[in-house]
Amino acid sequence: MEGYETSMHSRMLKKSASFVLASLRGSTYETKYASPLRSLRPRWTAILNILRDRPMSLRAATSLNMLSLGMAAIALGWVLPGWSAEDIGSYEIGRPATEAEIKAWNIDVSPSGEGLPPGQGAVKQGMQVYAAKCAACHGPTGTEGPKDRLVGGQHTLQTPKPVRTIGSYWPYATTLYDYINRAMPFNAPQSLTPDEVYSVVAWLLHQNGIISEDTVIDARMLPGIQMPNRNGFILDPRPDVPGK
Amino acid sequence: MSEGGRIDQAGSVSGRREEMRPEEWQEVNRRTFLAGSASLMALGAAGLVFGNANADEADQARDPMRVPGTLPRPYGERSPFEKLTRLGGAGPEALHGWGANAPNNFNSLTPLQDLHGIITPASLHFERHHNGVPAIDPARHRLLVHGLAERSLLFTVEELKRLPAVARLAFIECSGNTWDGWREAQDVTVQDTHGLTSNSEWTGVKLSTLLKAVGARREATWMLAEGSDASGLNRSVPLTNDVLNDAMICYGQNGEALRPEQGYPLRLLLPGLEGNINVKWLRRLKLGSAPFMTRWETAKYTDLMPDGKAYQFSLVMEAKSVITSPSGQQQIQPGFHEIRGLAWSGRGRVTKVEVSVDGGHTWQGAQLQEPVLPKCHTRFRFPWQWHGQEAILQSRCVDETGYIQPTRQELVKVRGTNSLYHYNAIQSWRVERDGRVRNIYA
The missing domain is CATH 3.90.420.10 (Oxidoreductase, molybdopterin-binding domain)
Structure with missing residues (x-):
């Protein structure tokens, strides 16, 4: 968990303005999630307010990275959550969930790989599953549609007609497992076995030139796959448009 | 269109049947259908204009003052004259x-x-x-x-x-x-x-x-x-x-x-x-x-920018307003119109709405209808006389953070045209000389 946290946020934040983070936090990045955060809060808030209250002309002069960081911080919960744990359970309403119940419902898959089930899938097997269950909507090679195009489009994001696909746009390979497993095929969601999901994921990654034909996908290796557009996202920098 | 609507209707119909005698039900039902017919609506209107004394026997039967109305029903329905849909x-x-x-x-x-x-x-x-x-x-x-x-x-x-x-x-x-x-x-x-x-x-x-x-x-x-x-x-x-x-x-x-x-x-x-x-x-x-x-x-739900990067977790809906009347594809007549619309902001209260009837050259404050609540639609109104000349109607709002709703030009300048989501620019409606209202960019 911590490893993922660090990689995700450092990619989005530390990279863009590590000096700001350092000055705000006064120590390592990881302390952000540690409990002494409360003491950092006033300082953090004050700095954000300075960023927010600047007139637009000054803002323009401010580094964009710094501004986006400020607004992103507000958007993303850097301000400490306000609940306290003191009155836990005082209503005594609701019942404890059993391990089995949680296991049955806890279907999400994180970028860290948490939630991925045992099993594996190969590209060749995925080709067959795709042809049988996916091609009718996404086209024989994943480019024809009629539904979302899944393959290709790399290097089009800056063009007038960007093509957003798994290969050109999706930042995490684990999201593929999560989404296909929960929502696909459209007419029979949650009908694929873990091996089938892994294999379709493998085929789609291969079609996008991300893995070789002989790669076998499983819980251990999927989180490590580097997606081409992994660094293509910035935290919400709005307000970004100066009104008159 | 709405499955729920049909179910509700069916439910209320069966409910009424249980509570009313069949002949009573038949009569109420017949009246409802007659009232809905367009030709009879016109006759009814004529009756109102000339007074009930001049109406013939058939009209009298439809005079709502001369026949008992419907009985209470388990789940209310709008008037059969109202046809508004999604x-x-x-x-x-x-x-x-x-x-x-x-x-x-x-x-x-x-x-x-x-x-x-x-x-x-x-x-x-x-x-x-x-x-x-x-x-x-x-x-x-x-x-x-x-x-x-x-x-x-x-x-x-x-x-x-x-x-x-x-x-x-x-x-x-x-x-x-x-x-x-x-x-x-x-x-x-x-x-x-x-x-x-x-x-x-x-x-x-x-x-x-x-x-x-x-x-x-x-x-x-x-x-x-x-x-x-x-x-x-x-x-x-x-x-x-x-x-x-x-x-x-x-x-x-x-x-x-x-x-x-x-x-x-x-x-x-x-x-x-x-x-x-x-x-x-x-x-x-x-x-x-x-x-x-x-x-x-x-x-x-990520917003692609011209440089190929995308905004992520762009969750707040920024301040936005729109004139809902007169608006696209409506036909208006010369004379008085109350320009009406809605404004809202995901960051809090709307503090000001201004209206322009000349494509943004001049702006005047609109009246805000109470209550004005945070993160809630706010109704605004502005009185206007239309004299038959071309006009471009716009509204722009400001929220409690001081954020001003941008023009389309300002928005596109920063975000380009490929971000799909979070478009909140000032909306322009052109009133043409014949009174037709059209969606334009101004």
Whole structure:
């Protein structure tokens, strides 16, 4: 968990303005999630307010990275959550969930790989599953549609007609497992076995030139796959448009 | 269009039959149908003009003062003369050729041009769902709250209703609302351009109440919300102070249970944040320390900028306003018109709305209708005499943070035209010399 946290946020934040983070936090990045955060809060808030209250002309002069960081911080919960744990359970309403119940419902898959089930899938097997269950909507090679195009489009994001696909746009390979497993095929969601999901994921990654034909996908290796557009996202920098 | 509507109608019909004698039912039913017929409406109007004394026997039978009215009924219906409906079903992409994704785009649009006040009737609240509206038996439905917490708890709907309740008015706007604004202007209505926003009174339990109940840990800074529809829609919610102050798990909408299209029996409400994250048919909340990076916050609902980078977790719906009357495809006559519209901001209250009738050269303050509430539709009005010359009608709003609704030019200058979501520019309606109103960019 911590490893993922660090990689995700450092990619989005530390990279863009590590000096700001350092000055705000006064120590390592990881302390952000540690409990002494409360003491950092006033300082953090004050700095954000300075960023927010600047007139637009000054803002323009401010580094964009710094501004986006400020607004992103507000958007993303850097301000400490306000609940306290003191009155836990005082209503005594609701019942404890059993391990089995949680296991049955806890279907999400994180970028860290948490939630991925045992099993594996190969590209060749995925080709067959795709042809049988996916091609009718996404086209024989994943480019024809009629539904979302899944393959290709790399290097089009800056063009007038960007093509957003798994290969050109999706930042995490684990999201593929999560989404296909929960929502696909459209007419029979949650009908694929873990091996089938892994294999379709493998085929789609291969079609996008991300893995070789002989790669076998499983819980251990999927989180490590580097997606081409992994660094293509910035935290919400709005307000970004100066009104008159 | 609305499955729910048909079911309601059928339900009320059968209810009435049980309570009325058959001949009574037949008579009431016959009158309802007669009243609805257009030719007889004209006759009725003539009767009013010339007075009932001059009306013939047939007209007298339809004079509402001369025949007893209908009896109380178990579930009310609007007048048969009222025909207002949601629009769509296939969505903007299908309508305007943005892609071949039409059958995936289950949505319907609110008829803003014909609504009054600030409450959207539940039957006309816009819809957006990603694999249909699930049929959920509330007695079998459960909400699981787990993750970074002292304990994992399962709640029934009845249990959630026992917890301390809160209610508030709030808009929900799909972040794809007005996304044709990024492309060429089409000759369409305000329902087409802005119909993916609606406003309701919502009732439920505060999220923070549930977080206390499970003993959320301090490192729980994110929360996965998951729906129990066929798309299993899942979104990561940042647990900011704002979210913790506002967020609710709702079971009530405008005084009754949520409509199926709005998440029956439970939905998450995050006032001011984009529609998609207000997860419907809510079945699970999982506390974590980082975003879960679902498809809906990576492949979709991210805003692609001209440099190829995309805004992520762009959740707040920024201030926006639109004139709903006169508006696209309407036909107006010279003389007095009250320009009417709606303004809203995901960051708080609307503090000012200005109207221009000359394409933005001059602006005048519009009257705001009370109540003016944070993260809630606000009705504005502006009196206007139209003398038959060409006019360009615009509104712009300011919210309590000082944010000013931008022009389309200002918006496109920063974000280009490929970001799909979060289009909130000033809307322009051109009134042509013949009184036809048209959607334009000005």
